[in-house]
Amino acid sequence: MEKPSLSIREERVRRITHVYYSRPDIQKTIFDFSFGREICPRYFEGFGKRPDSLQYPTDILGLVRKGATSFHCSEELWANPLSLSTDLNEKELNELRIGWDLLIDIDSKYFDYSKILAELIVEVLNFHGVKNVGIKFSGSKGFHLIVPWKAFPEKMNNLKTSDMFPQYPRIITKYIAHLTNRKLIEKVSALTKTNQYVKDFQASKEVLPDVILVSPRHLFRMPYSLHEKTSLVSVVINQNKIKDFQLKDADPLKIEIKNFFPKSKEGEATELLMQALDWYKENNPEEEKKNIEFKPIKITDRSEKNFPPCVKKILQGVQDGKKRSLFVLINLFRSIGAEKDELEKIISAWNAKNESPLHQGYIKSQISWAIRRKPILPPNCNEFYKNLGVCSPDELCKFVKNPLNYVVRKNFIANQSLSRKNKDNFKNKN
Secondary structure: OOOOOHHHHHHHHHHHHHHHOOOHHHHHHHHHHOOOOOEEEEEOOEEOOOOEOOOOOHHHHHHHHOOOOEEEEEOEEEOOHHHOOOOOOHHHHHHHEEEEOEEEEEOOOOHHHHHHHHHHHHHHHHHOOOOOOEEEEOOOOOEEEEEOHHHOOOEEOOEEHHHOOOHHHHHHHHHHHHHHHHHHHHHHHHHHOOOOOOOOHHHHHHHOOOHHHOOOOOEEEOOOOEOOOOOOEOOEOOHHHOOOOOHHHHOOOOOOOOOOOOOOOOOOOHHHHHHHHHHHHHOOOHHHHHHHHOOOOOOOOOOHHHOOHHHHHHHOOOOOOHHHHHHHHHHHHHHOOOOHHHHHHHHHHHHHHOOOOOOHHHHHHHHHHHHOOOOOOOOOOOHHHHHHOOOOOOOHHHHOOOHHHHHHHHHHHHHHHHHHHHHHHHHHHO
């Protein structure tokens, strides 16, 4: 059976959006959740302008009539979202930021894997005293879990918690991933015995929370927003109903409204944050230590021939994993001396090759954030690049642990070769 053309799919989705977003309860739910958040509508051709906010519930239907199909919002909470700009420095952003929600984004190729991990994360959160957790379906094959800002302490170790974004959410997410990893692999491996479509026991790694997505001004799909590709709703689920949840439960014509934002107690997540920070201090990954000590290397020849195969593949454009790929490119080029203007040109050229380009506002915010900080290494050569589908090692890859090492070695080999050639030319002339 042939797949319907894009225009037919678009027409079908647009019909659904008009009917669905006409519901006053849907408008009210999305509007209520938007308070203090940067919001951004998505259209078939891409995201709308940033920053933006909703003034009235009816604004939602107004944007839908202009072609909006879904709505996305920030996990950061702002005094005035419309004052946001990519030109703001870290101090200015901290002054504008009221706080942040802990948003754990679970995604996987397999819906059943996502359900398993969602249940495990809820167990971990409950164990640490976080009893009030919001859970919703992403609209595709994953879930979003939220712990509200109210649950976190105002200060930790004499630091304002609101200023520690994205550092604290990243540390908590890594801590949770560490605690759930063993059980996740056990449960997924048991599942593979009865499901023929899974061939690799290591596929469990593909459902771990993606730390890269915890980033400044990152947007996620709002509760009860539609998903363009699936026409399903990002519907809210009860904690004890995750296992029973089926895709049909996200049918836009059958859903019922539930509250995604749980009624957390003040300081409910204090223990979780303390334990995560203690764990991180003792188990700070080697890669993080290198990031702290790393000094950028100035490499004048930044041509593609000196890049590892994984980076070359990324530069050709990617279909999935665009945000993770952007993270790799920004940190690699920053590590070898690229300044803001050059970085913007490289990223812009790469983004144009992607099947569905990233929104320019998102790219600018990530580049601005990176430029304001000391360069850090791109991720080491491990499952990260395999999961991106770009790992195809050559002979030199055997001797390096990081894409930066590859570039440095390639340049060294090229310089050695050039030096020998110059010596030979000098000898021949004399």
